[in-house]
Amino acid sequence: MHHIWKLILIGSILLNLIAIWGFFHYIKYGGSPLGELKRKLTGSTKQVTPKIPYLDDNNRIIAKIADGEEDSIRIVFFGASITRRWDFEKYFPNINLVNRGVGGQLVPSMMARYKRDVIDLQPKAVIIKFCSINIRPHMPLSVLQDDMMMMVQLAQANQIIPIVSTIIPSGKPEATIGDFSVVGTLNQFNDWVRQYAAENTLDMIDFAKAIGDEKGFLPRDCSVDPVHVNDKGYLILTEAAQPVIDKVLGLK
Numbered sequence: 001m002h003h004i005w006k007l008i009l010i011g012s013i014l015l016n017l018i019a020i021w022g023f024f025h026y027i028k029y030g031g032s033p034l035g036e037l038k039r040k041l042t043g044s045t046k047q048v049t050p051k052i053p054y055l056d057d058n059n060r061i062i063a064k065i066a067d068g069e070e071d072s073i074r075i076v077f078f079g080a081s082i083t084r085r086w087d088f089e090k091y092f093p094n095i096n097l098v099n100r101g102v103g104g105q106l107v108p109s110m111m112a113r114y115k116r117d118v119i120d121l122q123p124k125a126v127i128i129k130f131c132s133i134n135i136r137p138h139m140p141l142s143v144l145q146d147d148m149m150m151m152v153q154l155a156q157a158n159q160i161i162p163i164v165s166t167i168i169p170s171g172k173p174e175a176t177i178g179d180f181s182v183v184g185t186l187n188q189f190n191d192w193v194r195q196y197a198a199e200n201t202l203d204m205i206d207f208a209k210a211i212g213d214e215k216g217f218l219p220r221d222c223s224v225d226p227v228h229v230n231d232k233g234y235l236i237l238t239e240a241a242q243p244v245i246d247k248v249l250g251l252k
Contacts (some may be wrong), residue, residue: 053102054117061098061121071096073249075163076118078151079129080105082168082228091238095245098123107134107147114151118160125161125248127205127241128152132170132227137180141189148193152202161248164197166190166208168237171218171226183216203244210240 064070074096077083083101100117102110107130118126128151134144148164155162167186175183190208197204211233213219218226222233229237245251 054100058116065122072124074098074123075125075127076100076121076123077127078118080131082131083129086234091234107144111147119154119158123160125163126155127163127165129165130167132167132186135182135186137177144189145192163203163205163244164193165205166193168207169212169216169218171223174226187216203248205241205244207237207240211236
């Protein structure tokens with residue numbers, strides 16, 4: 001019996017040493033400690049290549065453009081999770097909107113796919129929409145501002161009409177992160193967007209003004225969580241976007 005407990009103790013020490021090694025390897029190199037342990041034990045170095053969102057659909061549109069078959073009167077809606085969940089066929093049944101929303105993406109990642117998801121598709125216009133997940137202590141507003149200006153300039157250089165938009169406010173539970181004011185910083189960015197659009201004669205959709213409550217929060221009855229909107233919220237956002245889209249397409 002004594003020997004069994006001794007073996008258990010030795011096994012426990014070994015497991016703890018492996019866990020500590022994995023933890024420090026994770027800190028130093030990133031990645032998964034369990035994945036690294038599996039690689040060490042099996043000798044496997046196989047890496048999984050992540051799938052590129054919308055790649056097949058982009059290739060389909062590009063091929064149709066080359067054959068002269070694709071409708072040139074279309075708009076790319078470029079954003080993150082709120083865009084991704086937006087049912088364009090339901091809310092914009094008579095407009096050719098191409099959904100290029102990727103959930104959870106911050107602006108630098110959006111910038112990295114801007115060419116393939118916007119420029120290469122040669123739309124008439126692009127709606128540029130950032131999400132409130134970007135408003136964090138580690139994300140300077142200058143990064144968001146610079147990337148929005150770059151997206152606008154790239155669109156214009158490729159004869160695409162840029163439509164900028166304000167960021168939809170988050171719910172009250174997301175108002176602060178420690179001593180960092182999410183709502184205050186978000187309002188600051190939205191004020192900049194309005195001024196930037198006015199100074200450069202850009203079309204703008206003011207989502208924040210349309211859906212925010214009197215204190216600048218996402219109303220509870222318009223949301224499914226502190227960040228994402230429900231059907232009522234999407235209806236409000238649609239009503240805010242529709243006149244701008246109609247103007248750009250010459251429908252009003």
